[in-house]
Amino acid sequence: MKILLVEDSRSLAAVIGSRLESFGNEVTLAENGQIGFDKFVQASFDLILMDIEMPVMNGFEATTRIRAHEARQPWAWTPILFLTASDTSDNIVTAIEAGGDDFIAKTVPEPVLQAKMKAMARIATLRRRLAVANARLSEQASRDGLTGLYNRRHMDLRLDAAWEQAVNRGKPFALLILDIDNFKKYNDHYGHQTGDDCLRAVAAAIAKAVAEGNAPEETEHAFAARYGGEEFVVVLPFAAHAAYEAVAVRVLAGIRALAIEHLDNAGIGTVTVSVGGAYQTRAAGRIADLFRCADQRLYRAKGNGRNQAVLAG
Ligand SMILES: Nc1nc2c(ncn2[C@@H]2O[C@H](COP(=O)(O)OP(=O)(O)OP(=O)(O)O)[C@@H](O)[C@H]2O)c(=O)[nH]1
Numbered sequence: 537m538k539i540l541l542v543e544d545s546r547s548l549a550a551v552i553g554s555r556l557e558s559f560g561n562e563v564t565l566a567e568n569g570q571i572g573f574d575k576f577v578q579a580s581f582d583l584i585l586m587d588i589e590m591p592v593m594n595g596f597e598a599t600t601r602i603r604a605h606e607a608r609q610p611w612a613w614t615p616i617l618f619l620t621a622s623d624t625s626d627n628i629v630t631a632i633e634a635g636g637d638d639f640i641a642k643t644v645p646e647p648v649l650q651a652k653m654k655a656m657a658r659i660a661t662l663r664r665r666l667a668v669a670n671a672r673l674s675e676q677a678s679r680d681g682l683t684g685l686y687n688r689r690h691m692d693l694r695l696d697a698a699w700e701q702a703v704n705r706g707k708p709f710a711l712l713i714l715d716i717d718n719f720k721k722y723n724d725h726y727g728h729q730t731g732d733d734c735l736r737a738v739a740a741a742i743a744k745a746v747a748e749g750n751a752p753e754e755t756e757h758a759f760a761a762r763y764g765g766e767e768f769v770v771v772l773p774f775a776a777h778a779a780y781e782a783v784a785v786r787v788l789a790g791i792r793a794l795a796i797e798h799l800d801n802a803g804i805g806t807v808t809v810s811v812g813g814a815y816q817t818r819a820a821g822r823i824a825d826l827f828r829c830a831d832q833r834l835y836r837a838k839g840n841g842r843n844q845a846v847l848a849g
Contacts, residue, residue: 537560537561537562537582537583537653537656537657537660538561538562538564538579538580538581538582538583539556539561539562539563539564539581539582539583539584539585540564540566540572540575540576540581540583540584540585541553541556541563541564541565541566541584541585542566542568542569542571542572542584542585542586542587542590542595542598543565543566543567543585543587543590543619544567544568544587544589544590544591545587546567548642549565549567552585552619552642553565555646555649556585556649556653559650559653561653564579564581567590568590568591568592568593569586569590569592569593569594569595569597569598569601570592570593570598571592572584572586572593572598573593573598573601573602573605576602576605576614577605580614581614582614582615582656582657582660582663583614583615583616583617583653583656583660584602584614584615584616584617585616585617585619585640586598586599586616586617586618586619586636587618587619588618588619588620588621588627588631589621595618595619595631595634596630596631596634597634599616599618599631599634599635599636600634600635602614602616602635603634603635610670611666611667611670613663615637615638615656615659615660616635616636616637617636617637617638617639617640617652617656618631618636618638618639618640619639619640619641619642620639620640620641620642621641621642627639638652640652677689677690678690680739680761680762682732682735682736682739682762683735683736683739683740683762684736684739684740685739685742685743685760685761685762685768686759686760686761686762687761687762688761688762688763688764690761691759691761691763691769691771694759694771695771695823696823698757698771698773699773699819699823701773702773702774702819703819703820706818706819707773707774707818707819708774708775708776708777708815708816708817708818708819709772709773709774709775709815709816709819709823709826710771710772710773710775710777710779710780710813710814710815710816711769711770711771711772711813711814711826711827711830712769712770712772712780712783712784712787712811712812712813712830712845713763713767713768713769713811713812713813713827713830713831713834714742714767714768714769714770714787714809714810714811714834715766715767715768715809715810715811715834715838716734716735716738716766716807716808716809717798717801717802717804717807717808717809717810717838717842717843718798718800718801718802718842719731719734719765719766721798721800721801722734722798722800722801722807724800725798725799725800734796734807735766737794737796738768738791738794738807738809739760739762739768741787741790741791741793741794742760742768742770742787742790742791743760744790745783745786745787745789745790746758746759746760746770746783746787748786749779749782749783755772755775755779755783757772757773757774757775758770758771758772758773758775758783759771768809770783770787777815777817780813780815780847781847784811784813784845784847785845787809787811787845788808788809788811788843788844788845791807791808791809792806792808792843794806794807801842802841802842804842804843808842808843809843810834810837810838810842810843810844810845811834811837811844811845811846811847812830812831812832812833812834812835812836812837812845812846812847813830813833813845813846813847813848814826814827814829814830814833815847815848833846833847833848833849834846
């Protein structure tokens with residue numbers, strides 16, 4: 537386990553530290569609560585052993601600050617054991633109230649220390665597994681089941697955050713709305729299953745077009761999402777105008793290059809998309825207005841014969 541040992545007495549820290557290391561733990565020392573808190577913020581630990589009486593910042597205050605810091609992150613909880621010289625009722629109650637989980641006497645006998653560490657190691661393993669499972673679940677919850685692109689819910693969450701950042705920093709912001717051409721006819725002709733395959737292929741081409749930026753710094757915050765049905769959105773926070781145009785061109789070309797047969801696509805013969813885009817040099821106002829603008833241009837792209845992007849005017 538990675539253990540943060542917060543203890544002001546050098547001699548005691550050395551003794552406890554080497555005992556913990558002797559049965560396989562990695563120990564980081566901090567001489568008072570303030571240093572302990574700073575080290576906690578900089579790295580991640582499986583367990584914290586916290587002295588109570590210390591100069592600069594005592595163990596209770598450090599624990600309160602650690603818990604306040606963890607409260608800002610989902611599922612964060614590092615077990616904290618107080619090291620007590622005297623386990624008076626008052627000390628124990630204050631320790632638990634401050635956010636501690638348990639306490640051990642500084643003079644704890646070797647077998648008891650080992651047993652407590654074993655119990656804490658079990659909790660640490662469980663926490664690691666939970667963190668992995670949670671990350672996997674939240675990734676799954678953000679994806680569209682059919683295409684693997686981000687889903688509408690995730691897009692909305694991320695869009696709001698990105699838009700706010702762009703507005704606050706006066707940065708550019710762009711959107712592309714993409715819609716597969718004559719997709720109802722595609723389904724009618726080739727069947728719904730083949731329609732699903734087509735959606736997957738188109739989604740992959742869009743993701744590739746977004747990822748293949750010539751100027752990565754201009755599209756590094758970009759992401760694609762399935763907006764619904766056969767509609768997709770590419771969000772380009774902070775992108776330069778050239779990058780906005782380049783992504784639209786690459787998406788159109790990438791989907792044409794798939795060369796998926798679509799005999800009912802108004803004489804074109806393969807699957808294509810129409811694109812409507814909107815760009816703001818300095819993000820301001822409401823994101824909904826950008827969507828409305830992109831949607832109107834998509835409508836014009838459809839009206840002009842499909843298989844094209846309308847990005848301005
Ligand atoms: N296979 C499949 N089809 C879907 C899915 N979601 C939506 N669709 C179909 O997408 C089609 C969209 O049709 P419309 O909105 O009429 O648009 P369109 O035929 O593409 O015509 P234009 O947009 O004007 O080019 C409908 O037939 C939907 O059933 C899906 O998950 N799988």
